[in-house]
Amino acid sequence: MAQGEGMTKGRTRMGAAAITFSNASIAFRLADGGSYPAVDPTSLSIADGEFVAVVGPTGCGKSTLLNIAAGLFPPSSGAVSIYETPLAGLNRLAGYLFQAEALFPWKTALENVAIGLDVMGVPQAQAHDRAQAWLTRVGLGAFGGRYPHMLSGGQRKRIGLAQVLIRDPKILLMDEPFGPLDAQTRQIMGNLLLDLWSTDRKAVMFVTHDLEEAIALSDRVVIMSAGPSARIIGDWRVGLARPRDISEVKLDPAFHALHREIWQTLKTEVLKGYEQSGGG
Amino acid sequence: MMDRARLVTLQIIVAIVAIALWHLLTTVPVGEKPLLPPFFFSTPYDVAERIIKWFSTGTIWRHLWITLVESVLAFVVGSVGGVLVGFWFARQPLIAAVFDPYVKMANALPRIVLAPIFTLWFGLGIASKVALGVTLVFFIVFFNVYQGVKEVSPTVLANARMLGMSEQQLMRHVYWPSALSWMFSSLHTSVGFAVVGAVVGEYLGSAAGLGYLILQAEGTFDIAGVFAGMFVLAAFVLVIDYLVTLVERRLLVWRPVTAETRT
Numbered sequence: 146m147a148q149g150e151g152m153t154k155g156r157t158r159m160g161a162a163a164i165t166f167s168n169a170s171i172a173f174r175l176a177d178g179g180s181y182p183a184v185d186p187t188s189l190s191i192a193d194g195e196f197v198a199v200v201g202p203t204g205c206g207k208s209t210l211l212n213i214a215a216g217l218f219p220p221s222s223g224a225v226s227i228y229e230t231p232l233a234g235l236n237r238l239a240g241y242l243f244q245a246e247a248l249f250p251w252k253t254a255l256e257n258v259a260i261g262l263d264v265m266g267v268p269q270a271q272a273h274d275r276a277q278a279w280l281t282r283v284g285l286g287a288f289g290g291r292y293p294h295m296l297s298g299g300q301r302k303r304i305g306l307a308q309v310l311i312r313d314p315k316i317l318l319m320d321e322p323f324g325p326l327d328a329q330t331r332q333i334m335g336n337l338l339l340d341l342w343s344t345d346r347k348a349v350m351f352v353t354h355d356l357e358e359a360i361a362l363s364d365r366v367v368i369m370s371a372g373p374s375a376r377i378i379g380d381w382r383v384g385l386a387r388p389r390d391i392s393e394v395k396l397d398p399a400f401h402a403l404h405r406e407i408w409q410t411l412k413t414e415v416l417k418g419y420e421q422s423g424g425g
Numbered sequence: 426m427m428d429r430a431r432l433v434t435l436q437i438i439v440a441i442v443a444i445a446l447w448h449l450l451t452t453v454p455v456g457e458k459p460l461l462p463p464f465f466f467s468t469p470y471d472v473a474e475r476i477i478k479w480f481s482t483g484t485i486w487r488h489l490w491i492t493l494v495e496s497v498l499a500f501v502v503g504s505v506g507g508v509l510v511g512f513w514f515a516r517q518p519l520i521a522a523v524f525d526p527y528v529k530m531a532n533a534l535p536r537i538v539l540a541p542i543f544t545l546w547f548g549l550g551i552a553s554k555v556a557l558g559v560t561l562v563f564f565i566v567f568f569n570v571y572q573g574v575k576e577v578s579p580t581v582l583a584n585a586r587m588l589g590m591s592e593q594q595l596m597r598h599v600y601w602p603s604a605l606s607w608m609f610s611s612l613h614t615s616v617g618f619a620v621v622g623a624v625v626g627e628y629l630g631s632a633a634g635l636g637y638l639i640l641q642a643e644g645t646f647d648i649a650g651v652f653a654g655m656f657v658l659a660a661f662v663l664v665i666d667y668l669v670t671l672v673e674r675r676l677l678v679w680r681p682v683t684a685e686t687r688t
Contacts, residue, residue, distance in 0.1 A: 217583055235586060247584035251602040251679045260598065261588045292679035312588065 161228060163316050163348030164191040164214050169223035171209050183209055185376040186223055189367060193228075193315075194346040198359035200407075201369030202415045207352045208244070208320050210369075214350060215241050215318050227316070240314030242305055242322040248293040254280065254304050255289035261312040279307040283337065299330040303337070310341060317342075317349045323358070335362055335391040343388055356411060360403055361391045368410055371417040379410045444469050467649040475653040489661060491634040495551055495623035496665070499558020500616055504608070506559065507566025512604060514567075515574035532564045536622070540629045549631055558622025565615045566608055573607030574600050609676050616669050620662055635661065 168186040175181055184206040191197045201207045213220050214227075216236040225232040227239070248257050259276035263269065280286050283303040285296075293301055302322060309317065323331045339362060342349065353359050359366050360383055368379035383403065385394055394400055450461045451468045463471075479485035514521040540557055547553035577599055585599050608615075627636025635658050642650025 215587060217586070237589070239587070241584065241587040243580050243584055245580040246578070247580045249581060249585075249598065249602070251606060252598075253679075264588060264590050264594050264598075294679070294681040308588070 161193050162190045162226070163193045163195070163228060164189075164350060165226040165229070166190070166210070166213070166220075167224045167226070169210070169213060169220035169225055171206060171213065172221045182374045183372055185374045187377055189377060191348055191350055193348050195365060196342065196346075196349040196351065196363045197365045197367060198351045198353060198363035199367045199369060200353055200356055200359045200411065201375065202371045202411075202417070203354060204421070205369045205372045205375040205414075207369050207375075211241075211318050211320050211350060211352050214316075215239055236316070236318075238314060239316040239318050240309035240312060242302075242309050242317070242319045244321040244324050246293070246301065248301055248304055248308070250293050252292075253289060254285060254291050254293070254296065257293070257304055258307045258311055261308060265312070275311060276307070279311045280304075282341070283307045299326050299334060302326065302334055306334075306338065306341070313345075315347060317347045317351075319349065319351045321353050322351075324353070331358065332391045338362065339387075339389060339391070356404060356407060357395065360385075360400060360407070361389065361394050366407060368407060368414070371414045371421060373421075378414065379407065381407055463648075464646075465648060467652050471649040472652045472656065475649045476656060479653065479657070485638075485657065488634050488638050489657070491551065492620070492623050492627065492636070492661070495554040495558060495626070495634065496616075496619045498551070498555045499622050500562055500619035502555065503559040503562025503619065504566045504615065507563045508570050508604065508608060510563075511567045511570030512574060512600070515571045515604075516600075521571075528564075528567075531560075536560050537625060537629075540626060543626070544630050554623045554626030554631065554634070557626040558619045561618035561622045562615045565611055565618060569607040569611045570604040573604035576607075577603045606677065606680065609673060610680075612669050612673055613666060616665060617662070620665065624658065 166187055166189045168188055169184075170182070170186040171184040173181045173183055187210070189210075199207045199210065212218060213225055214232075214236060216225075216232050216234055216239075227236055249260065252260065255273060255276050258279050259269075259272040262272035262275060267275075277286070277289060280289050283306055285300060285303055285307075288296065288300065293304070296304065305322070323334045326334060335358065349363075351359070351363060356366075364383055366379075366381045366383060367377055368381075369375050370378045381403065385397060385399060447466070448469045451459050451463045451466050453459060514524070536557060539560060540553070543553040543556040547556055582595070582599060585595055590598060623634065624636040627634035628640050629636075631637045635654060639651055639654035639658070642648075642654060
């Protein structure tokens with residue numbers, strides 16, 4: 146079974162919906178006054194403690210869906226609920242790991258991790274102690290004094306992960322967080338993520354275009370069609386046992402069977418996406 | 426990358442060649458007289474003698490001090506004003522839009538035409554030079570801070586919001602450091618302009634300072650004095666620029682070296 150059973154965490158119950166999209170759609174206004182329908186009305190529910198990967202071709206609006214869950218902007222129609230409460234404004238229960246560089250370049254690694262506690266009003270000494278502990282957990286205990294530009298891409302992602310998790314959000318939103326990294330670093334980061342996640346099993350919405358990464362990490366893989374008017378075209382449960390090791394799980398025959406099955410669906414959409422973006 | 430010793434040697438050779446040329450052209454007669462008449466071009470020897478005399482008698486120190494005070498005041502006042510107004514404009518788009526044509530107008534104005542007005546308003550003393558320097562420094566700092574606040578990476582901003590920052594905390598942890606970093610990156614330019622303001626102000630009417638010294642020499646056709654004043658001024662600016670580099674290294678440790686912007 147992919148999910149841990151009977152886990153109780155805080156006020157929330159296992160199985161309750163952490164994120165619910167109810168007919169949420171997204172349309173962007175264009176400069177010429179028209180409107181671009183990015184995502185058609187979409188319904189999706191992510192349970193508490195569930196790790197869901199959303200996969201789709203480039204430009205299908207999956208990141209936009211994530212931004213709506215984060216409350217960075219509202220859906221054009223429909224609604225989003227967080228633990229059965231309609232979301233208005235920022236999603237205070239969520240932590241967000243961005244694809245692009247999001248660390249504060251003028252703060253050291255330690256300060257970057259501590260900032261989430263800092264703004265909550267945690268005394269600085271205590272915030273720094275806890276940040277140091279988190280740096281150690283992500284394997285960068287000795288790098289607290291470095292500034293982001295002195296760290297590698299993979300190290301910056303680790304700092305980003307610690308920065309988000311130190312606040313202990315109930316929901317983790319991830320937008321192709323390991324996209325810019327090389328293959329080996331991605332695997333290491335994936336294992337680190339699973340390791341950290343397994344300790345308290347937050348609800349995770351993980352957006353990626355990499356199907357292998359999606360299957361290896363998640364409990365559920367949701368496939369989106371190419372935009373415009375993107376929608377969900379498939380929803381698979383990943384039955385692979387946990388704990389998983391990313392490089393080992395990829396050798397599992399069940400992994401291959403699932404990958405082949407999902408790829409059949411995704412392939413046509415990827416080709417469509419390529420055609421629409423002019424082959425690029 | 427050339428090693429430092431070799432680079433410095435080459436730089437010194439350039440200086441020696443230039444001075445030797447100057448010396449030859451102004452002292453060695455070609456036909457009847459030198460190619461460059463010493464009356465208009467002086468000679469390295471006369472200029473050196475003059476500089477040594479200024480320093481040995483100590484008359485130069487007062488002028489250097491005055492120019493330094495004017496430059497520092499112009500820099501501080503202009504920077505504080507530029508930071509405050511830049512910040513304010515960047516956070517209040519309506520104000521920025523309303524004042525936009527006037528800011529452009531004021532910035533396009535050659536500052537030198539303001540000098541007589543400042544002399545009338547603030548007299549011949551330090552204040553009128555500081556005012557001229559401020560009008561130069563202010564706009565550099567203002568535009569940089571404005572840009573710095575406007576160009577905070579949207580991802581960093583979204584991250585800050587997701588990390589639970591209030592509007593006030595965004596100011597402190599995001600906008601403020603970003604604006605300051607832009608200001609610091611234009612430090613060389615703004616300090617340079619503070620000195621320009623001071624010297625030009627002195628040149629146009631004053632009773633002391635390096636600009637005054639040069640003007641006095643010029644008024645009596647004392648070309649050696651003019652050149653000596655220019656060399657002292659150049660050395661003065663080099664020293665200040667070096668100090669700025671030290672400060673900058675300290676303040677911008679978090680910046681990758683390639684991101685250095687110099688205008």
